[in-house]
Structures are given as C-alpha cells and as structure tokens.
Amino acid sequence: MPGPMRQPIRGGNRGPGHPRVPGKGEKVKKGTFGRLLRYLFSIYKGRLTFVAVAIIVSSVTGAAATMFVQRLIDTCITPGIQNGFGSVAGRMARILVTMAVIYAVSVISAFIYTQILAVVTQGTLKKVRDDMFSRMQDLPIRYFDTHPRGTVMSTYTNDTDTLRQMIGQSIPQLFTGALTILSIVLIMLYYSIWMTLAVFAAIVLMTAVTRKIGGASAYFMTRQQNALAAEEGYIEEMIQGQKVVKVFCHEEESRNEFSKLNRQLFEDSAEANRAANVLMPILGNMGNILYVVLAIVGGFLIVLRAKNLSLRGIDVVTLGVIVSFLGMARQLAQTISQVSMQVSMVAMGLAGAERIFELIDEKPEEDQGYVTLVNVKKNADGTFRESKSQTGMWAWKHFHKADGTTTYVPLAGDVRMEHVDFGYTPEKEVLHDVTLYAKPGQKIAFVGATGAGKTTITNLLNRFYDIPDGKIRYDGINITKIRKPDLRRSLGMVLQDVNLFTGTVMDNIRYGRLDATDEECIAAAKLANADSFIRRLPDGYQTVLTGNGSQLSQGQRQLISIARAAVADPPVMILDEATSSIDTRTEALVQRGMDNLMKGRTVFVIAHRLSTVRDSDAIMVLDHGRIIERGSHEDLIAQRGTYYQLYTGAFELE
C-alpha cells in the first residue's frame, strides 16, 4: 500500500549546509519525541486526533481488504469452479460489495488525513519558526556572542526542513507501518499460528540485517559529514582568497590540496551511499525468499493435510489460507523495509527538533526595570505631570516602593559609572575599576587598542550586558531600575559594523523612529550629510537596499546609519567610528555628519582616529580594561604619556 508519498522538493539556493546527522556519541535527549508530540497536540489537538483516527481506519481497512480476497477465493472461486457460477453469484456479490465499501472507506480516510496533515505540518512549522524568532528577539546579546550565525541559521533552515519531513512524512508512515504490521500479524495469527511463527523468524533476520547495514551506513554518514565540512571549509577559504592565489601563482598547490580533500570526501560518501543503497534490494529480496519458503512450507502442510493451529481453533490448512498468507507476508516485508527507511529520517528529525527546542528554551534577557520614559508637561510650580500627547519633553517616571510615591525626573543625559568591574565570562575580567562621569551635553571619548575595553563600556551603558549592582547611574537613577526598552530608546547608537536591512533607504532611516514622516527622515539624512549621495542613487530614497546595502560604499552605509540614529533624536549618543579605510574626503563627510549629530547631546565616542577626539570634554585612554589616563586633549598632551605617544604615531592604535 503506498503511504503518503511526499518527496521533499528542494528549492534553489539555500546556502551551504546539510542536515546534520547525529554522530555516534551524540544521542538525542530522551523525551524530545514526547515533547514534540505534546507541542503538536497543543496546537492541533482536534485535527491530530482526527488524523490519527483516519490513519487507523485507512490502514486497518487496507489490511482487512486482504482477508476478503482470501474469502473470495475459498468461498466463491474454488467451489464455483466445481459447482458453476450460479451457485456462488450471490455470495460473490456480497463479498465484492463489502470490498468496495472497505476500499472506499480506506481511500476517503487517506484523503482526509493527507489533507489535514498538509495543514498541520505547515502550521506547525510556522509556529516553530515564530516561536524561535520571537524567543530569539528576546535573547541577550550574550547568546549571539556564543552562537555563530551559521549555527543559528541552520536551525531555521536544515533543522526545520528535517522537522517538516518528519511530521509530514516519517511519523505518519511509521504510524501506518506499525498499524499495518500489527493488523497483518493479527490476521496471520487468525489463520495459522505455525506459519506466523515462520514469518516471525524471517522478520527477526530482516531486522538484524537492517541494523547491521544501517549501522554501517550511519558510521559512514558521519565520516561523510566530516569530510564534507572539511572540504566546504577549504572551498570557502580558498575562493574568498582567490585573488591572493592568483597574485602568488598558487593555483597548482591549491588544486593539489583540493584534490586530496575531494578524494577523501568521495571515498567516504561513496561508502555511505553504498551502504544506504543496498538496503532496499536486500530487504526486498529477503521478502521474496520469505515468500518462497512460506509457499513450500504451506504446500507441505496442504499435502500432509496437517493440522493447523490458529486463533479460530484447530482445522486443516486450505489453499485460500496459503494464498492470502503469501500476500500478507509480501506486504509485511514491504512495510518493514519502508519503516526501516523512515527510522533514520526520524532520528535526524529528532536531532533537529532537539536543537529547535533548545533555542526556544533559551533564557530570555532579564529585565526587572520599572522606571519608564514618559512625555511630561511642566507645572507652574516647576514639578512635572505626565502627558499622553507628544510634548517634546521627556522624563523618567520613577515609582518608589518605600513610600508609594511617583517622581518624574527630567531626561537630561547625565551618566555616571563608579568602580565598574566586568567580564564577559566569570573567568576573564575585561574591565577593572572603571569610573567616569558625563554631564549633559558633554563629549567623552574612549581611546585605546583593540580589546582595551572601549566597546565593552558602551555595552554596559545600554545594558546589552548587565552588571549586578547599581554602579551605573543615568540621570541619578540606577540603570538596572530602568526598563531596558526605555533605557535604549534614550540612547542612540551608531555602531562600527553597519547593519542595514533589506528595504528602501527611507525604510532604513525610518528604522530609528517608526512614526517619522518622510520629511523628518530626509531632514535627518541632511543632518547626517547623507542627503546628497542618496539623491544621486538610481531611485533616490526609494532605492531598495539588499545584502546589507552591498551596493553602497562603506562610507555611504555609515552615513545612512548616522541618519538612522539622527531620526531617533535621543539625548545620549554612542558613536563607534568605522576603522576601515574610508578615503579622506568621505571621512570628512562622515565626520561632519557625526559632528552635527553630537550637537546638544551627551556623547560617547569610541575613536579610531585621533583627529576626531581633540575637542572632547574628556578623553579616556584605556589599556587592558583600565582607564590609564584621563583629561582633555591639552592635559593629556602635556602629560606626555600613552596618549601623547599614540598621538604622535609612535604606537599602533589598532
């Protein structure tokens, strides 16, 4: 009986990556299967019950139909040959009609469950994706530090693909297969216990063979995956460096090295494929051999008029019994080989499901903040009251638990850090005893080598990472008391690595404030010095950017990200300068854009070019997580310390 055959149709380009096969040591956690079923039932309880019933009906009726073929032969054809058609016509009609009804029921239930299953599978995948994505948005930055992008993506693509295969195909087939096997065995027992035992012996043998070959196949699959990973890694590295290969005439070496890896991959994948391929013919022909053995055994039973033991009691083996037994044995063998094909798919799907659940189970970013940012109006007496409408005036709404009062602190941009120690991991502290303060409107610059801790400081300010105690205060409020979204809304960021999203230039600028009008976006672009180049783009502000704005230069992308921060118009800005070699003219443009953005705000600048920090109110020179020098440009030059050496070019900045 054909199960629901739905081959996965692979689309075009999904990037490198293959379903990860669970290796030998890597066991799927117990309970993943149960959890997956619970997950499925929690969404589609009614429909899945319906599907299960329909599958049961479909496979039971399919198996039952076989019984009627036997009855047709034994009670109609055999006596009919002797007594003529007329004697059996009535009985025959009844049997055939019953068969037709059973078949009809079987087809209808198959129709129902395959249709519902299509809905359920895709619906589940959507829920899985949504759950993963929603959880991912709430995860702390730390998660993204420790999980490479490729791995995260593979959960969305490969693991979800295998899950689809499993829900839509493997599990129903396993279920149908198990039911078919069960009903066939019952019917067999109903006919003849002796012959059933013979079939059992054969099945044990078949299972042993499957396990042996399957085991070999899994072993080579793992080796194939490793060889594939090695070769793909090499391909990626070499093709990315292809221009260097050319410049050094290194083509021949590169060919040789590649051929070595390629041969290894071939050997392992040929073995893996051979082991997987031979399973089908071996199982199929074992079914045939089983058939022959049964026929001969059955023949002897008939000839010897042997006593037959069955669930019906003791009788004599008939031709009809043998014929239907043979048919059932064949069907049994087929079902077993189909089921064995699905077992590895299920293993793969479960490994994928486990990774999906792992992502969904990740602990979201914690936020115990309760101080919020609200629009306020000033009362005559100098106090503030909250306003629903936009007033252009912002204040921190601070509820005090102790006395039950609520105070409004105007948003000013006063930032203080006191004796802050911090490490991304407990073993390695990267900031030691950092103390600094920025009054509203001041510009604070951080200078130091890569890894000195400049970016880390800004990461603590916007609570990408949390420090346990209240050592950072914002407008006098402990920042752990401020709700993260409100805190971040008050801080603008221009990051060193510019990330633009697929969409128009206008969309990308509006990302800073979703309700900004076109005019406001354009004004922001003008402020950032980005307007003139945007207008020269083929479709101006409506030009669609793809691939992180790959059609723009590094400097242009930086300008858009400045405009994006400008439209948000926050009181505090964190600017991380780009390090890559922008030419002097574009750099000047970017610099002017940043200067415009800084006006009237508290600004933290992570400087990569010393020319930009000279007018800062305070410069912090960082070294290995400590502030080693602080002061204005003139102070620091006079000190003749590290800053002076950096400034005169005696030290490397990056």
Add this chain to the structure above:
Amino acid sequence: MKLQDLFRTLGASVREYKRDSILAPVFITGEVVFECLIPFIMAKMIDHLGGTGMGPVIRYGLLLLILAACSLICGVLSARFAATASTGFAKNLRQDIYFRIQDFAFQDIDQFSVSSLITRMTTDVTNVQNAFQMMIRIAFRAPLMLIFSVVMCLAISPRMSLIFLAAIPAIGIIIFLIMRRVIPFFRRIFKKYDRMNNSVEENVSGIRVVKAFVREEYEKEKFWKASEEVRSDFTAAEKIMALLSPVMMFFIYLVMLLICVIGSQIIIRTKGALLTTGELSSLMNYGVQILASMMMVSMVFVMITMAQESANRIAEVLQHESSLTSPANGRTDVPDGSIVFDHVSFRYRRDSHSNALSDISVHIPSGSTVGIIGGTGSSKSTMIQLIPRLYDVSEGSVTVGGHDVREYDLDSLRNAVAVVLQKNVVFSGTIRDNLRWGDAGASDEEIQRACHLACADEFIDQLPDGYDTRITQGGTNISGGQKQRLCIARALLKKPKVLIFDDSTSAVDTKTDAAIRRAMAEEIPDTTKIIIAQRISSVQDADQILVLDDGRIAESGTHEELLEKHGIYREIYDSQVKGKEE
C-alpha cells in the same frame, strides 16, 4: 540553457565513472526482469499448491530462490555502482569547477562573486548529485518496471490486461495535471522561503541594531507576516501534492476490485482454463507494481526539474572561458622593473559606458619609488592591477621590463611583480606556511630576513610558538596591522622586480610604516616600489607621486612640486597635517 547542452556540459565530468554509470542501469534492468518474473513463477507455484505432489512446488520454489538470488545480486551491484557513479560524478564536478575557478581572471571572479561560486560548488553540486543518482537508478527502474509488469500481465491474460491499459493513461493524465500545477507553484514559494530565511540572517547579524533601537516587537511582527505568507502558500501547494496519494490509492483499489470482479468470473466460467487462481493473485501484484512505478516516474520528474536550476548554475561556471590567458611560449624572463603605461584606458565590462581609467601615461624607471594617492573610486587599485596583468587593458598598453605584459608567460610575470592587496588574506595554517606562499623553498634565514624587513619579526618573536603559530581561518587571531605586515613579508619572499603596496600599511602605526619604507629603500634598492596610500606621510618621500582623480592622473611630481601646485595634493596634505601641527 538547452537541456542538450546542459547534459553535454555536465556529462563531461562523468569520465572514469562512465563504466559505473552504465553498469548501474544495466544491473537495474536485470533486477527488474527478475523481480517481474518472480510473481509470474509464484503464480505457477500457487496453482500447483492444491495439487497432489510436492514435486512441482519444490521445483518452482527452487527456481524462485534462484531468481530471488539473481535479483538480489543485480540489486546490490546496481546499488553499489550507482553509489560510486553518483559520488564519483560529484567529485569530478567539484574538481572541474574548482580547477576552472583557478583559471579565472580577477574579472571572472568579480562577475560571478565569491559567495555565488561557493554555493555553486556546495549546494548545487549536492542537488545535481542526487538527481544524477535518481537518473541512473529510479529513472531506469520505474519505467522498466512499468513495461515489464505490463508485458507479464499481457502474458498472463491479455483480456485482464485491458484493465491496466485503461488505468495507466488515466493515472498518467492525473499525475501530469497535478505536477503541472504544483511545480511552478513550489518554485515560486521557495523564492519566498529563501527571502524569509535571508531576513532571519539579516536579523541575526544586525541584532545589536535591533536591540539598540528597541525594535524587537517590530521585527517579530514583520517576521510573523512573512512566515504566515510562507505557511499559507506552502499549505496550498502541499494540499495539491497530498492529493496524489489518495488518488493513487483509489486507482489501485479500483484496479484490484475490477480484477476480482472480472477475474473470478472468468475463472469460474472457464473452470480455470483461461485464468487460474494463482494468476489472479499475481495480476494483483503486478497491478500494485505498475501503479507504484508510475508514482515513481512522476517523482523522478519532479526531482530532475528541481535540480535543473542547480545544473544550470554549474554549467555556467564550467562553460565560462577565462577572460585572460597566458600566451603560448610567452617570455619567461623579466629583464628589469621598469614600467611604462602608454595611453592606457580600462573598463571593467566591455559594455560599460564609463572608463575606470582614462588615458594614463606614466614612465617608471627600474628601482624607483612611486606613490599613488587619491580618493575612493579614483581607480588607484585598478591601475596597479594592470601591471601583473590581473586585468587586461581596454586600450593602450602596459610594459614591464621593456615588453608588453601580454607577451609574458603569466606565472613568470606575476612572480616578478608582487602585489600586496588591499584586502589582506592569510590562510589557515602556520605563519611559516603562509610566508612560504611567496617562496615554497625559502630557508628559515630568508623567512626571518623578509619578516625583519616588513617589521613583522617583532610580533612573531613574541608569539609563544613563533613562526609555527597557527593562524585561524580568516586570520581572526592576529590584528589588522599584524596581518598587513605578514602579507608584506610574504610578498618580499618572492624577490620580485616590482613590489606594489595597495594601501597595505593603513593599519600600521606611522613609525613602523616609516621603518618599512626605509628598509625597502635600503635593502632592495633595485626593486621598483609602488605605494598606494591614504596618508601623505606614506608617499611623500617617493621619487614620483601620482594623484589620481576619477580614473585620470590629475597631478604628478615630487612632494615639493605638488605642494607648490596648490591642487588636490595640497588639499589632502592640509587636511591631514593641519590637525596635527596647528
């Protein structure tokens, strides 16, 4: 691309696996023949079951065992041949693409883009490999099964076979209709699906931006919308696909029922003369086989259609002729490091309207130092890449050592002209391995000397494993400045006649930068040195400075001469120096 061309192009990669690729279907044919004979003989055996002696039953039984053994042997052999053929084909395909890429000029790499080349070598090859395996196995097996089963049915009972002959076209039409509707549907959806995944990737890499702007909820809603679209489209398509299975069941059962109705009447009326009970049951078996093969044929068709896109992308690379080839019997000796640009113009694409370089004429004596300065997009890099013939000029000529670069054997030319590219790439392996790219046979002393000249020894000596320190992929464990110095040392090991720095000291501090330049001037005075830089200080000591603007030489001369001109050079100088000196 026409299917025929596609087969010819990719088929060329079968090579030593031709034998396996042919033997696989040959043995499949054997397997199918035996497999189809088995139910036929089974029927004979069943007919003798009710008889008197066991003799015929055992004879047929033995025959069946022999057939099953033959079918098993054929099956296993074909499975193994197919595995070897398809993985071998994939191996050759990957090798052919990779070797072809090695021959690509810069221009060809630009045209395809690095990421697209990588996808073609990985995902696309896997898709084609699977389709190839399908083609030499299932695409032979299923139709053969169909034909043989029909033949056997005809042999058993021509009258009963009419049932099949009526059912086959009916099913064929239904499958065709479903597929025709579903295939383009899936293609469209997969584009949407890819877009959805791309946006996830964008979100993951831009997560700091998302969080900094508190756009988590906005992103969630955007994603839900996209995933809902994917869901509803996929559901619609899958529902159509899901029709296949019940439709097939319907036909199988219908055929079974018809066989029972008509067959049993024939048996009874002719008292087993035209049809026997055994034959009846084998007809049923054949019936299932016929319909199952039709299903398989349709699946193969789908798979192959889907792999066609991948095959096209691979064929594009394989058919792409490198736009730049080494001349036959080219000159192998480069006399000296003198360079002449004679009215050179250059366009990246033949069809592009604007020149990247226009009318460049320069004479660079052997052993002199030339500085090139200019804004982004002024084509500085383009200009120097013409010297080792990484690109070919569109008009005019470039001469090295008194001969047009196109006269030289490419390897000889490039060994004499070393370029330190702007995008510094080091490869995974030890520092020594990386340096040996410049000279595979370099002694430790030579390596150390080159590193000393490039001021790389100071940091290498501080590393715990020195020259044997392993560099990770992409060189992520060393800083930008260190990478640049390694790349300079690597180029020095080539002992080139011309040495080109394409903005190669941008991440190095000014003191080291100066030290490197001094070493170059003193230690390799006969080598022509070309320095592209952003900093005036990097070029001001050069014998000749070229200021490029928009693909033309705007100014040229020594540092002092250019300052006098009060042009672009002066402007850059002022902007850089003013900040410092006040």
